Amino acid sequence: MNPEERLNVVIIDDSIHTDTPRGRTLMRIVKGLADYQIAATMIASLEDARSAFAHLPEADCVMVNWNLGGTGAKDHNDAKRLIDEIRKRNEDIPIFVFAEPISAATASMNVDVIREVNEFVNIMDDTPEFIAGRITAAAHRYKESLLPPFFGAMVKFSRDFEYSWHTPGHAGGTAFRKSPAGRLFFNFFGEQLFRSDLSISVGELGSLLDHTGPLGEAERYAAKVFGADRTYFVTNGTSTANKIVFFGRVTEDDLVLVDRNCHKSAEHALTMTHSIAVFLVPTRNRYGIIGPIPPGEMTPGAIRSKIEACPFVRDPKAAVPVHAIITNSTYDGLCYHASQVEGMLGKSVDSIHFDEAWYGYARFNPLYRERFAMRDDARVPGGPTVFATQSTHKLLAALSQASMIHIRNGRIPVDHARFNEGFMMHSSTSPLYPLMASLDVSSKMMDGAAGRVLTTESIEEAIRFRLTMARIYREVMRAGRQKDWWFGVWQPEMVTDPKSRKKIPFADASLEVLRDNPSAWVLHPGDGWHGFVGLPDNYCMLDPIKVTVVTPGVRDDGSLGPWGIPAAVVVRFLETRGIVNEKSGDYIILFLFSMGNTKGKWGTLITELFEFKRHYDQKTPLEEIFPELVNAYPERYAGMTLRSLCDEMHAFKRERRMCELLEEAYSTLPEPAVVYAEAYRSIVQGRVEHVPVEEAGGRIVATGIYPYPPGIPLLAPGERTGLQDGPVLMYLSCLQDFDARFPGFEHDIHGVENVKGRYMMHCLKEHPHE
Incomplete structure (x- = not known):
């Protein structure tokens, strides 16, 4: 029997272990369940039931004695509260209420209780074997209902025990078991992982690239759960999800409004699409925490001024942005009022992309209402099309790299066939099926009251x-x-x-x-x-x-x-x-x-x-x-x-004004010299050189410089470093000196290499033909 086929029934009654007619009957029911290979968890008190049920998600059916503790109104209220608590956690699990006589028990129930109960049982009238059969049937139906589209199809396929004559070559783990090292690997993860590592050759599971079969059903189910018009499963993280969205909306020389507090994948997407970034600059506080972009940065007038100041725009008066990307929530947990942001940016751009990598749970709790992309509120006629990219694996339950793209169509809706071309460019023909199954299960976990x-x-x-x-x-x-x-x-x-x-x-x-x-x-x-x-x-x-x-x-x-x-x-x-x-x-x-x-x-x-x-x-x-x-x-x-x-360490930071330099370095945008794509072209063609930070004044960086923290670009690719005694290079010099002073506490700076205590960065050659 596979693990997902095992069933467990929870029986809540204070006489279950007593030598009484009811206690003996319950034990015969337990034996009847065992004959069906169903385990029973027996709980003898209301208090234990309340604390235990939260930790028993594996339960497939619950039996509750309506007279638990006694037959008075208070006892019935206790049973009612227990049923309410079970239903708040799980809308679908079958609940059997038993008492003797059951007719008297149902007479003491109001309609709210009756509608939450699946079956009423008089355990002294029906045979224990019959009751066990009824419980077994209900538990089986419930267990099958837990399987979302794709994971359910995988489970059913695994039960067929088919021979594999297709990729992957380990053939359900058999190849690993032919080697000592391979067997260790096989034993560590278990057979189910390898049996579920399948390929597109298994047609009954559908195709990620074509969005067909159970995989397509799983994406449509996720769209319903997460409030989207369409959802795409992404198997290489939200870094790839962001690139897919860009490839579906942005092309060469297009203007993109970019939250300066963006993930590095947005930089990569700008580079790959040969587009032009127009930055929206967030605020910072005394701790260096990155705040939201002020509303004044998002007005049509402010955006027009930014476009006209951009040196890469050929016709500033006519140029309009095609896409905007905003980080929501920020890495420190600051959440925008999303409809306000859409209202402001929607006056300037047709497509708004919320990078919600750390925020996939927001839809499922009223605390976050109006602060996420896929809302249920009425749509503004002619509003922008909205994207949300979410790292399902980060703060929901999914395997690493499992992400989703959610789309809510607006005035320029997404054409699936065209968008899917960009999706396929960034997706594998051999995705990991357990990873996609985890996305499907995550949708199921958040559906309904459970979310x-x-x-x-x-x-x-x-x-x-x-x-x-x-x-x-x-x-x-x-x-x-x-x-x-x-x-x-x-x-x-x-x-x-x-x-x-x-x-x-x-x-x-x-x-x-x-x-x-x-x-x-x-x-x-x-x-x-x-x-x-x-x-x-x-x-x-x-x-x-x-x-x-x-x-x-x-x-x-x-x-x-x-x-x-x-x-x-x-x-x-x-x-x-x-x-x-x-x-x-x-x-x-x-x-x-x-x-x-x-x-x-x-x-x-x-x-x-x-x-x-x-x-x-x-x-x-x-x-x-x-x-x-x-x-x-x-x-x-x-x-x-x-x-x-x-x-x-504190004295060093204070004497060198380390926190103040950080603030000054981020207070103004550096001068852009070349677009991202040109900076990257210089790297590939070898038109770059390693330059120490103390000699980098006025140079053009080929790669983004991202100090961690805060993890946003101090310098974006193609920007000038500024004066040698300016805030950017002074801050980097301060970090370099700190690393030398306190070995073992070195900073993590993407785009900077620490070579024997010296910070080195790739800059464009000043005379590339030399």
């Missing part, structure tokens, strides 16, 4: 962590000990209670207020916590599941204080404790609360933050904290403590 349940759990866990951190901060600071400290969290300091309309400290807010009230997370004008100016109310909201922990060191005005704890040291400490964050800045650390997070995980995170504080306060020797670091660089770190390392 809200799963997203709400993530939101609640993130809020609990935020509240705990805020309360710890308040308690530590109230203790009155001089120079005591705790980690902050970048979040509102006060929230408005929707009932009383009074403002209360964030730490005192209830879980319900923060979970159900989007206004609690909006970047309201004048609120000091977020540090952004010029944003209208309700334009931008912080996503609660993207939690930025703030380390001490940055003042409210953005300058560095006399002491601080750089985030890089905390990140390294957490990594030694098996905790890996998403990204970090100079004094910020980002943690993602996905559907895979648990209370235990964030509880451990807080414990380890306390451990860091203890070692910092006690001046623990560095060799006890980072022995590998001290062993690798003994002449640099021997004799230091955790606090002295933090002090020295």
